[in-house]
Amino acid sequence: MILDALARPLRNLRLSVTDRCNLRCQYCMPEEEYVWLPREDILSFEECALLVDVFCDLGVDKVRLTGGEPLLRKGVEALIRMLAANPRITDLAMTTNGVLLSEHAQTLRAAGLHRVTVSLDTLRAERFKALAKRELHPRVLEGIEAVGQAGFPRLKLDAVVIRGTNDDELGELLEYGRRVGAEVRFIEYMDVGGAIHWSMDRVVSRAEMLEVIGRRYGAVVPVAEESTAPADRFVLPDGYVFGIISSTTQPFCRACDRSRLTADGLWYLCLYATQGTDLRRAVRSGATREEMKHLIVATWRQRAARGAEERLAMADRRAPLVQVGELKRDPHLEMHTRGG
Ligand code: SAM
């Protein structure tokens, strides 16, 4: 097992397959126009599969396809087929905004995808329009229904909770999750790249969410489990389980085994990192498998990142991570580029 400087293993790889998106969620892509990665830099599926295979040699066994919107990547099912054929990947998942999911759910399942997480911040079409700047809410709900019909055994629904935007919908989202057989996970609003309108007073903390949910349902009990998953899970009195990802107020850096590969092959060791390691160059310059492994191991061993904990320590000085100008100069700093 390859350990980093804080004894964290290399296990969990998030693969961004495109930086493009068909929504403009205000906490992620509040601008209409963006600087996109050059097309010629985007890794081919063969290059992605090769890199993932090298990562698997080093201990990675969980792979999540993300983006941007991963379903915008043409023929993404072909990549899933390649990854699904790799027996070392025991968990092959995708995070999607759901807009194109009803068209893809069957083919994704047939290609071998294990499970899907859909982002769903609101149940109200008008609110969705204000939040994501597109009138596509019905498509997302259709997408969610299609997941069960396609035979996926599990579904998670992720909601970023923002004060004054959707923080009055916690109970409704839980009820919806229950109805469609999904585990709902509430995500604290994070001050990541791209979140240029972030401010601490718009963050609804895990403690506050638990209080609101407790008032509606009665005692909410933590689920006792050993896990490196970002969500802490809780159970309602009637047995329904939901999660909270509290990266902003109670970060979990100490157990973080995640790293991120952008669609153009830059490898980031933390969501808050400003520098990545160029694996595209390694692949395209004809590096041998051993050379690639060497580069990855040497980089991981030096990893001491505790980005979310460092942000927490900033207390009152905390503000958006990067400003628009910097994001335009280096789009790799954007959440939608590095894969949330
Ligand atoms: N487009 C896909 C989607 O929305 O599911 C995948 C990429 S998106 C960047 C992955 C996740 O990051 C989504 O669940 C999204 O809600 C979350 N995200 C984006 N910006 C965020 C922020 N500022 N704070 C917390 N979560 C955020």
Ligand code: SF4
């Ligand atoms: Fe929204 Fe995901 Fe697109 Fe970001 S990448 S704008 S979170 S749908």
